[in-house]
Amino acid sequence: MKTKNILFAAALSGLLLTGSAFTCNAQQNDVTSEKSAVTSEKLSVLQIKPMQFRVSYYNPQTKSVLVRILDTNNNVLFSETKATEKNYLKYFDLSTLADGTYTFEVTDGKDKASQAFDILTTTSRVISSIN
Numbered sequence: 001m002k003t004k005n006i007l008f009a010a011a012l013s014g015l016l017l018t019g020s021a022f023t024c025n026a027q028q029n030d031v032t033s034e035k036s037a038v039t040s041e042k043l044s045v046l047q048i049k050p051m052q053f054r055v056s057y058y059n060p061q062t063k064s065v066l067v068r069i070l071d072t073n074n075n076v077l078f079s080e081t082k083a084t085e086k087n088y089l090k091y092f093d094l095s096t097l098a099d100g101t102y103t104f105e106v107t108d109g110k111d112k113a114s115q116a117f118d119i120l121t122t123t124s125r126v127i128s129s130i131n
Contacts, residue, residue, distance in 0.1 A: 043113035045104050051095040057088040057106045057113070066107040072100055094119070 044056040057065055065088050069078040077097075082088055088106070099121050105114040 042108075043104070043106055043115055045115040045117070048091070051093065051097075051119070053092045053094060053104075055088070055090050055092060055104055055106075057084075057108065059086070060084050060088065060108045061111065062109040068105045068107075069094075070103045070105060072102075077102070 042058045042060075044054075044058070046054045046056075048054050055067065057067075063085070064081050064083045066079070066081050067088065067090070068076050069092070071077055078092075082090075094102070097119055099119050101116055101118050103114050103116040105112065
């Protein structure tokens, strides 16, 4: 019985002494090409919560836009063609993506706008003592 109490106290002390927290952060990168520099002011990517984004595309020239999410190797992770009269607006939860660089890309007729961002997982450890 005494051994069980000692083991329980040691395990509890270990939990209290070492705690970890994981946080995912997204950082936007500026990625523009000659063609997308003209339309990049139309595209707005805003992180509203950790790993949740609001993507807006204003005043499209055509009646539909193609929206894609690409990884570093230009693999398409998400793609949709959406009919729009005025503006495109959609919320994305990207919490399932692994660390890396990703790009939101909107194609409007012949114009293309893109916004790249990095997902980085950070670890912080908290140490407390038991008196």
